[in-house]
Amino acid sequence: MMKSLPILAVALIANTASAMNVDTMLLVGDEYGNGVFTISNNKPMTEFIQSNITQLQIKDGELTRVPYTEENFSDWRVTLTHPKMIVESGRQKQVGVRSLCGNKCDFSEDQYYLVSFEPSPYDPEGKMKSAVTINFGYRPLFVIPAKTQKIDYSVSLSGGKLHINNTGNSFIRAYVDQCTDAVKEDCEFTAMSLSGRERAYELPKNIDKDQIEVTIVNHDESYRKKLTLKERK
Known part of the structure; x- marks a missing residue:
C-alpha cells in the first residue's frame, strides 16, 4: 500500500x-x-x-x-x-x-x-x-479477460506449498479454507495465477500441509471446481 x-x-x-x-x-x-x-x-x-x-x-x-x-x-x-x-x-x-x-x-x-x-x-x-x-x-x-476462455491448469501440494501451473489463456484463483470455531487465523488462503505462469505459493501455518481441499475459479466464476490434494511424498 x-x-x-x-x-x-x-x-x-x-x-x-x-x-x-x-x-x-x-x-x-x-x-x-x-x-x-x-x-x-x-x-x-x-x-x-x-x-x-x-x-x-x-x-x-x-x-x-x-x-x-x-x-x-x-x-x-x-x-x-x-x-x-x-x-x-x-x-x-x-x-x-x-x-x-x-x-x-x-x-x-x-x-x-x-x-x-x-x-x-x-x-x-x-x-x-x-x-x-x-x-x-x-x-x-x-x-x-480473453474473449474466449480456455481454462487449463495443473495443481499439486508439495513441500508445504501449493503449486499451480496455469497453461490456459486466462487467470484463475485458488482458494483454501480450513478455518474452524477454534482456529480463525492463518487458516485460509487465496492465490491468483496468471495465464502462462507456473508458481509455488507458501500456505499459512494453520493449514494442514498433508491434505487440502482447493477451489479453483475463473474471473467471473463461470468455471468452478473443487479438488482434494495430498502431499506428494
Missing part, C-alpha cells in the same frame, strides 16, 4: 493508517475492456493523487513489466480518465480505465495491467515544503 503524509511525530504516522483507499485490488474489465476504480480520501487534508500504468507481459513463463511513458505512447493499450486528480477530505472520485485497442489488440488471452495510485498532500501554497514525506499507495491489477 502507499499513502503520503508529513512525518512530524510517531503519533501522526499512526493516525494516518486510513488515508487514501482503493475500492478493489483486482478489477476485471467489461466486454469493451473498460473498468472503474473508486478512490476515497479519509485523511483530514486534501490529497493530490497521481496515477500511472504498467503493462504485464508473459512470455515463456517469464513476467516482464512495461511502464507506460511518453516514449512508448503509441504502444499503449489502455489509458486513465484521470491520471492526476485532487481528492478533498471525506470525498470519493472515480478513475476510469479505458481500452485503446479497438480491433488492434489480441484478445485471445488475458491482458494484465498494474495501475498505481500515489498520493501526496495537496499544497498549492507551498506551506509544507519543509516537511519530510513518505509516499505510500496502491497498485491494483486491471485485467482485460
